[in-house]
Amino acid sequence: MTHSETMTIHQVLFIVMALAILGSAIFVVTTSNLFRAALMLILTFFGIAGLFVLLDIGLFAVAQVLIYIGAIAILIIFAVMLTRGMQGMVPRNSQAVAAAVTVGIIFAVLLLLFGPLRVTVDVARWPVFSLFAGNASPRDVGGIEWTPPNQPIPAMPETYIADFGRSLVDGNQYLLPFLLIAFLVDVVLAGAIFIARQRRPAEVIEDRRRQAEEAAEEAEAMRQAGMTPDVAPLPEGAVASTAEH
Amino acid sequence: MQNLLNGIPLWWYLVVSAALFCIGLYGVLARKNAIALLMGVELMLNAANINLLAFWRYLTPASSGGLAFAAFVLVIAAAEAAVGLALIISVYRITRSIDPEKLDQMKL
Numbered sequence: 001m002t003h004s005e006t007m008t009i010h011q012v013l014f015i016v017m018a019l020a021i022l023g024s025a026i027f028v029v030t031t032s033n034l035f036r037a038a039l040m041l042i043l044t045f046f047g048i049a050g051l052f053v054l055l056d057i058g059l060f061a062v063a064q065v066l067i068y069i070g071a072i073a074i075l076i077i078f079a080v081m082l083t084r085g086m087q088g089m090v091p092r093n094s095q096a097v098a099a100a101v102t103v104g105i106i107f108a109v110l111l112l113l114f115g116p117l118r119v120t121v122d123v124a125r126w127p128v129f130s131l132f133a134g135n136a137s138p139r140d141v142g143g144i145e146w147t148p149p150n151q152p153i154p155a156m157p158e159t160y161i162a163d164f165g166r167s168l169v170d171g172n173q174y175l176l177p178f179l180l181i182a183f184l185v186d187v188v189l190a191g192a193i194f195i196a197r198q199r200r201p202a203e204v205i206e207d208r209r210r211q212a213e214e215a216a217e218e219a220e221a222m223r224q225a226g227m228t229p230d231v232a233p234l235p236e237g238a239v240a241s242t243a244e245h
Numbered sequence: 246m247q248n249l250l251n252g253i254p255l256w257w258y259l260v261v262s263a264a265l266f267c268i269g270l271y272g273v274l275a276r277k278n279a280i281a282l283l284m285g286v287e288l289m290l291n292a293a294n295i296n297l298l299a300f301w302r303y304l305t306p307a308s309s310g311g312l313a314f315a316a317f318v319l320v321i322a323a324a325e326a327a328v329g330l331a332l333i334i335s336v337y338r339i340t341r342s343i344d345p346e347k348l349d350q351m352k353l
Contacts, residue, residue, distance in 0.1 A: 010251035018261045025265055025288055029272035034280060041284050044265075048291050051258065054251055055302045060294075060315060067319055072287060072326045079280050079330040083337045092275050093346060099274035107267040114259035146255050146304065153248050156306035164309040164316075174313045181320050188324040196331035 014054055021047035030092075034080045042073045059161050113144065250303060258299035266292035279333045279343040283326065290322040 007015075024040040024047070031037050045068040052061040112119065157163060167173040248254070265288055272285025294315050301311020337343050 008252035010253055014253050014257060018257070021261065022264050022268065025268040028284055028288065029268055029276065029281070034278060037281060037284060041287065044288065045291065048295060051261070051295060052298060054253065055258075055298055056250075057298055057302060057312075060298060060312070063316070063319060067323055068287070068291070072323055075326050075330055076280060076284060076287075079333055082334050083280065083343055093277045096275035099271055102274070103267045103271040106270065107263060110263035110267070111260060114256055114263055116256055146259075146300070151248070153250050153303055154306050156302065160306070160309065160312070164312045167309040167313055168316075173309075177313070177317060181317055185320060185324055188328055192327040192331040195328070195335050 010054060013050070017047045017050040017054075020044075021051070035077070038073060038077045038080050041076065042069050045069050045073060056156060059164070248303070255299060255303045258295055262292040262295040262299070265289075265295070277344055277346070279336075279345050279348075280330070282345060283329045283333070286329075287322060287326065290318055290325075294318050 021044050024043040027040045028037045028044065031040070045064060048068075049061040049064040052058070052064060111117065168178045169175055269285045269288030269292060272288060273282055276282050276285060297311050297315045297318065301315070305311065333343050336348060340348070342348075
C-alpha cells in the first residue's frame with residue numbers, strides 16, 4: 001500500500017472533523033461566555049460521533065449523539081443557566097500559563113508515543129535506554145507501529161452489536177462490571193437528587209425556624225400588651241424558607 | 246507503512262485524541278468556573294473513548310472488550326456530569342459563587 005497523491009473522501013472527512021473537534025474544543029476551554037462554550041461543546045461531541053462513523057461503529061455514533069448531546073450537554077446548559085451570575089467572569093485563573101506549558105509538554109510526549117515520528121536512540125551514547133531495552137541498539141522510541149505493517153486489519157464481525165450485547169450479560173465476560181455500573185447509576189441518580197434538593201445546611205434551616213418562632217412569640221406578647229407591632233414581626237423570608245423545607 | 250481503514254491510519258485517531266485530551270486537561274487546570282471545569286473533564290473522557298474505540302477497531306474487532314469499556318466510560322461520564330452539576334448548583338445556592346479557588350471551606 002502506498003500513499004496516493006489525492007486524498008480519499010474519508011481522509012478529507014476525517015481532517016474536516018478533526019479540525020472541527022479541536023477548534024471547538026479550544027473555543028470551549030478559552031471563551032469567557034459559558035453558554036457559547038456549552039454550544040461549542042455540542043459541536044465537539046458531534047465531530048466525535050463523526051469519527052465513530054469513520055471507524056464503522058455506528059452504534060457508538062448514535063450513543064454519542066443520544067447520551068452526550070442529548071443528555072450531558074443539555075444538563076450542562078441547564079447548569080449554566082441556573083448559575084446565571086457567573087456568566088461574564090475571567091476565563092482563566094492565575095495558573096493558566098503554567099497549565100498551558102504542562103499540557104504542551106504532555107502533548108509532545110503523547111505525540112512522540114502515538115504519532116508518526118520515529119526517533120532512533122543510540123543506546124551506546126545514552127546508556128539509560130538500555131534499562132528499557134536490554135542490549136538492543138540503536139533503538140526506536142516513540143511512533144509505535146500499533147498495527148502490524150503487512151497484515152490486513154481484522155474484519156469486524158457483522159454481528160458486532162449482538163456480540164457486544166451478549167458479552168455484557170455473559171458471566172465470563174462483563175456481567176460483573178455491567179451490574180456494578182447499573183448499581184452506580186442508581187446510586188448516582190439518588191445522590192444527585194439528594195444533593196440538588198438540599199437547599200441549605202440543616203443548621204441554617206434550624207436557626208431560621210427558631211428565629212421565626214421567637215419573632216412570632218414576641219409579636220404575640222406585644223399584641224397582648226396592647227401594642228401594635230410597628231415593624232414586621234418576622235425576618236423577611238423566614239417563614240417562606242422554613243415552609244419550603 | 247501502516248494499515249489503513251477507510252484510507253486512515255490508526256495514528257491519526259491517536260493524535261486527535263491526544264490533542265483533545267490535552268485541551269480538556271488545560272480546561273480542567275486553568276478555568277475559573279466549575280462548570281467549565283466539568284466541560285474539560287467531558288472532553289478528556291471523550292478523548293479516552295476515541296482511543297478505546299480506535300484501538301478496538303484496528304486491533305481486536307473480533308472481541309467486544311473495547312466496545313464494553315467505551316460503553317462503561319459513556320455511562321460513567323453521564324453519572325459524573327449528573328453528580329457534578331448537582332454539586333455545583335447546590336454550592337451556588339449557598340455561596341453564590343462557583344469559582345473553584347473560592348470553594349475552600351473544607352480546607353484545614
